[in-house]
Amino acid sequence: xxxxxxxxxxxxxIKNINVNINPIKISENLFxxxxxxxxxxxxxxxxxxxxxxxxxxxxxxxYKGNTKYRNLSLFDYVKPLLMPEIDLDIYSxxxxxxxxxxxxxxxxxxxxxxxxxxxxxxxxxxxxVMATTAMRxxxxxxxxxxxxxxxxxxxxxIWENHITKWAPELHFITINDNKEIRNILWQLHGHVYxxxxxxxxxxxxxxxFLMKEFSKNLDLIILDEAHNIKNRETLKARVxxxxxxxxxxxxxLSGTPLQNNLGEIFSLLEFLxxxxxxxxxxxxxxxxxxxxxxxxxxxxxxVLSDLPEKLxxxxxxxxxxxxxxxxxxxxxxxxxxRLKSLYHRIKHExxxxxxxxxxxxxxxxxxxxxxxxxxxxxxxxxxxxLKEIVNELVSQKEKVVVFTNFVNEGIDKIYKNLITVVKPxxxxxxxxxxxxxxxxxxxxxxxxxxxxxxxxGTINAAGEGLTLTSSSxxxxxxxxxxxxxxxxxxxxxxxxxxxxxxxxxxxxxxxxVEEKILSKxxxxxxxxxxxxxxxxxxxxxxxxxxxxxxxxxxxxxI
Amino acid sequence: xxxxxxxxxxxxxxFRAGILIVDEKTKPLEFRIxxxxxxxxxxxxxxxxxxxxxxxxxxxxxxxxxxxxxxxDFLLVNDKKLLSIRKNVNxxxxxxxxxxxFKPRSKYSVNIQSLSGKFESLSLIFNPxxxxxxxxxxxxxxxxYKNINIIEPFNRIVKAIDYLESQGLDD
Numbered sequence: 001x002x003x004x005x006x007x008x009x010x011x012x013x014i015k016n017i018n019v020n021i022n023p024i025k026i027s028e029n030l031f032x033x034x035x036x037x038x039x040x041x042x043x044x045x046x047x048x049x050x051x052x053x054x055x056x057x058x059x060x061x062x063y064k065g066n067t068k069y070r071n072l073s074l075f076d077y078v079k080p081l082l083m084p085e086i087d088l089d090i091y092s093x094x095x096x097x098x099x100x101x102x103x104x105x106x107x108x109x110x111x112x113x114x115x116x117x118x119x120x121x122x123x124x125x126x127x128x129v130m131a132t133t134a135m136r137x138x139x140x141x142x143x144x145x146x147x148x149x150x151x152x153x154x155x156x157x158i159w160e161n162h163i164t165k166w167a168p169e170l171h172f173i174t175i176n177d178n179k180e181i182r183n184i185l186w187q188l189h190g191h192v193y194x195x196x197x198x199x200x201x202x203x204x205x206x207x208x209f210l211m212k213e214f215s216k217n218l219d220l221i222i223l224d225e226a227h228n229i230k231n232r233e234t235l236k237a238r239v240x241x242x243x244x245x246x247x248x249x250x251x252x253l254s255g256t257p258l259q260n261n262l263g264e265i266f267s268l269l270e271f272l273x274x275x276x277x278x279x280x281x282x283x284x285x286x287x288x289x290x291x292x293x294x295x296x297x298x299x300x301x302x303v304l305s306d307l308p309e310k311l312x313x314x315x316x317x318x319x320x321x322x323x324x325x326x327x328x329x330x331x332x333x334x335x336x337x338r339l340k341s342l343y344h345r346i347k348h349e350x351x352x353x354x355x356x357x358x359x360x361x362x363x364x365x366x367x368x369x370x371x372x373x374x375x376x377x378x379x380x381x382x383x384x385x386l387k388e389i390v391n392e393l394v395s396q397k398e399k400v401v402v403f404t405n406f407v408n409e410g411i412d413k414i415y416k417n418l419i420t421v422v423k424p425x426x427x428x429x430x431x432x433x434x435x436x437x438x439x440x441x442x443x444x445x446x447x448x449x450x451x452x453x454x455x456x457g458t459i460n461a462a463g464e465g466l467t468l469t470s471s472s473x474x475x476x477x478x479x480x481x482x483x484x485x486x487x488x489x490x491x492x493x494x495x496x497x498x499x500x501x502x503x504x505x506x507x508x509x510x511x512x513v514e515e516k517i518l519s520k521x522x523x524x525x526x527x528x529x530x531x532x533x534x535x536x537x538x539x540x541x542x543x544x545x546x547x548x549x550x551x552x553x554x555x556x557x558i
Numbered sequence: 559x560x561x562x563x564x565x566x567x568x569x570x571x572x573f574r575a576g577i578l579i580v581d582e583k584t585k586p587l588e589f590r591i592x593x594x595x596x597x598x599x600x601x602x603x604x605x606x607x608x609x610x611x612x613x614x615x616x617x618x619x620x621x622x623x624x625x626x627x628x629x630x631d632f633l634l635v636n637d638k639k640l641l642s643i644r645k646n647v648n649x650x651x652x653x654x655x656x657x658x659x660f661k662p663r664s665k666y667s668v669n670i671q672s673l674s675g676k677f678e679s680l681s682l683i684f685n686p687x688x689x690x691x692x693x694x695x696x697x698x699x700x701x702x703y704k705n706i707n708i709i710e711p712f713n714r715i716v717k718a719i720d721y722l723e724s725q726g727l728d729d
Contacts, residue, residue: 024617025593026625077725081718082578082586085710142717 079169080139080191088112088137097165100133101126103303108134110296116250116272118226120297123255123392124311124473124503128162131222131253136167139191144219144249146191150240151224153196154385154507157317159224163192175199183207186214197228197236204239215243225388226252229271230264241271256392257295265291299396300472300500313476313490313504315518318381320509324374328512331370335363336551353544360547364513367551369409371509372478382477382507383417389475389505391421394453399446399471401455403463403489405478407431411456414477418454430457430466446470463489472500477507479517516550559698560587562630564619564640565715567723572596574723575618576715579628582698584706588628591719592618611639619643632695636712641685650688650695654709657681668696674704 086095088109100108104126111117111134121127138144149159156174163172173190175182182203186193187210195203204211221244223229229237244250250272257268265287269276272294320328342359346352373380386402393400404410411431418427428442439461446455447470455468459480474493480486486506493502508514559582566575573595579588595617602609619640623630632650635641644651657669657679666689670680682699684692702708 024595024621026621027591027593078589078718078721079586081721082589082714084584084706085713142721145721 077145077171077189077191079171080136081142083140083169085140086137096133100129101303103298104130104133107296107298108137111251112137114251114294115248116294118252118254118257118268118272118291118295120254120257120295122297122299122396123389124300124501125298125303126311127253127255128158128224129166131224131251132159132162132166134251135192135220135222136170138220138249139167139170146193146218147220147222147249148193148195148218148243149222149224150195150197150200152228152385153198154316154318154381155224156194156196158314159194163194167192175203179206183210186210197240200243201236201239204242205235211243215246218243218247220249220251221247223250223252223254223271226254226268226271227256227264230267232267232270237267237271241274244271245274256395311501311503313506315506315508316385317508317510317515318385320371320512321374321380323377324370324380324509327374328367328370331366332551335366339363339551357544357547360544360551364547364550367513368478369406371512371514372404372406372409373413375409378413378416382509383414385507386414386475386477387417387421389473390418390454393473394422394426397450397453398473399453399455400473400475401457401468401471401493402475402477403457403459403486404476405459405480407433407458410477411458414456418456422453426451427454427456428452430455430462432458432461434461443468459485459489462492464492466492468492472502474502474504475507476505479506479508479514481517513550520546520549560628560631562623562626562633563711563715564622564633564635565712566614566618566637567716567719569594571599573613573618574719575614575622576719577619577622577626578711578715578718579626579630580711582702584702584708584711586714588626589715589718590622590625591722592622611642614639615643620646623647632691634708634712636709638683641683644685644687650691651685652688652695653683655681655683656709668692670696670699670703670708672703673700676705677703677707680709 084095088105107119107121107127107130111119111131119127119130121130135144135147139147151159153176156176160172160174163170170191172192172194173185173188175185175193175195176199177185182199186203186207193214200211221240223240229240231237252268252272254268257265266276269287269290273290276290339356339359343356346355349355372382390400402414404414411429415427415429428446430439430442434442442455443466445452446468455462455471457463459476463480463485471493474490476486476489480489490502490504508518560579561582561584563578563580564575565578566573574592576589576591578586580586595613597605597609597613605612614637619635620643623633623643630647630649632652633643633647634652634654635643636654638653638655641651641653654670658681661681664683666686667681667683670682672679680703682692682696688695699708
């Protein structure tokens with residue numbers, strides 16, 4: 001039987017297979033100048049992912065600030081990775097705003113090669129520049145993506161300025177706004193976060209979950225003035241260590257890591273090397289050995305040949321204490337009303353400008369005094385910082401010259417503060433009420449007595465003619481109207497006979513007349529030159545409009 | 559003088575490329591990346607050895623170049639296949655690689671040496687149509703290479719692509 005075999009080939013279906021490769025999309029230009037975090041008029045709303053938060057805030061009457069924040073786009077983060085890699089072994093000035101000194105290069109290399117490092121160079125050697133540059137290099141290499149700088153609140157502006165100048169491709173967020181805004185700031189994306197010890201302590205207490213989330217992907221922590229965590233029992237120290245738990249890079253900066261006892265070093269070690277924590281009975285030798293591997297310390301005299309003659313002044317900005325703020329605001333309001341009515345009363349008089357100026361000057365002087373101390377107190381953030389500086393310098397047998405414009409709200413109260421950290425005979429005062437003999441003796445003692453560490457003088461009395469070269473540190477507790485006067489005062493220390501390089505620190509309070517005077521002086525170089533050239537006596541050479549501006553209103557608003 | 563660099567990331571079944579345009583100090587001026595381009599297994603088989611060339615040149619490099627806002631003076635590539643882009647653009651394209659003394663020298667190549675001794679020597683391979691310009695370009699690159707590593711920007715592109723990728727870049 002023959003079977004019928006179906007030999008017909010079945011019809012096939014042609015499957016249409018797409019062999020074309022899909023077209024691609026090109027991104028926008030991802031290289032964008034990173035805008036400032038303070039993007040006026042806009043605020044990032046985490047909930048809606050857009051810039052509409054402003055309206056919510058505007059509806060709250062208690063919110064007075066006008067600082068708005070924005071989030072970064074993903075592409076803003078790429079910027080550091082696109083920058084030329086910096087290799088310090090083949091150093092080139094090309095990548096830095098000004099040349100680095102050899103000892104600074106060593107300091108940066110030391111930080112880069114130590115994930116836990118204590119940079120303990122003496123005050124005034126540029127630890128901030130070294131840490132900023134080392135951090136920048138890590139970002140550019142792609143080794144870190146998120147860093148936090150924990151600093152005393154008065155040094156926040158110094159770090160902001162350093163990052164702007166020395167690490168321009170890094171985007172920083174300063175966390176120093178009110179509670180509500182801080183909630184948002186902790187969640188914004190940035191390269192670097194700058195926060196004070198007190199803020200991080202408070203926020204950790206109140207926003208523990210948020211802070212834990214924040215620290216999850218943290219790559220670097222820098223502690224400035226790391227002796228702030230010297231007492232291991234304090235909440236501040238515990239919070240810092242808790243945040244640092246999973247952080248790969250931990251750098252501590254302090255000119256005085258050890259102030260009183262070995263316990264202080266232990267606390268720092270717990271931050272830097274948590275594995276040492278349990279070894280309570282560490283011998284001095286063992287401790288020395290551990291420190292040797294993670295600490296770099298150079299004194300100013302060791303790096304003297306590298307340093308320029310006069311280092312640029314460091315401006316430290318302080319918040320007013322709550323009580324100072326209260327006094328300041330109430331006095332400012334009172335004076336504004338007084339000046340307003342005076343203005344209307346005398347505006348047609350012949351010597352209007354002169355009288356108005358004198359009155360505003362009077363008001364400003366009083367406000368400036370409140371910036372130093374509130375009327376009934378000898379405590380203030382400036383005084384606390386001065387005590388810290390003096391403590392550090394005196395422990396290293398360094399002398400320091402402190403200038404102020406005021407006697408009662410300057411010399412007297414500063415003196416009362418200083419005798420809480422040094423003996424009275426370690427200080428000499430110099431002001432207009434002393435007779436010539438007393439003045440001469442004060443200078444002689446400061447220059448000749450090796451135990452006389454502090455020269456405390458008014459700029460008017462001591463700012464000219466004296467030679468105080470036994471010190472290489474100058475602190476301006478408050479600003480003088482006339483920058484030439486300040487330069488002359490600096491030159492008491494920086495003059496022939498000075499064997500060291502001179503460090504200058506200027507104290508300013510935020511959101512006050514002091515800040516306005518400073519910015520006005522910086523802004524108006526021409527005005528400064530005019531004052532210097534003409535050597536006119538200070539404030540009289542400043543225009544009435546500028547004076548009005550110092551206390552917060554313009555003549556056409558009156 | 560604006561120098562463009564193109565580099566890409568091969569993830570096996572997908573690709574992403576980037577263009578970085580820099581100045582003479584290799585500071586970035588413009589940076590773009592492509593979306594991720596996925597290739598199916600069947601496409602791989604069908605395109606065979608031409609796949610990479612098509613993906614890299616037609617789909618990615620040319621698109622990147624055409625999208626650039628900044629004028630490009632010349633393009634450096636680290637994949638020899640990309641040299642053929644030259645026929646589609648009006649500026650020179652150079653393939654740059656580390657100098658290998660045992661490799662036969664092409665007529666269309668020049669050496670770049672770091673006169674400061676900071677970096678290793680490189681070979682710059684060019685298309686015949688750029689022979690006239692090679693002396694000038696070589697001079698410029700030698701000058702830059704004294705202090706700056708001219709092949710390092712390729713790494714930046716890859717690092718940036720990886721970083722964006724790790725952050726869950728949504729195409």
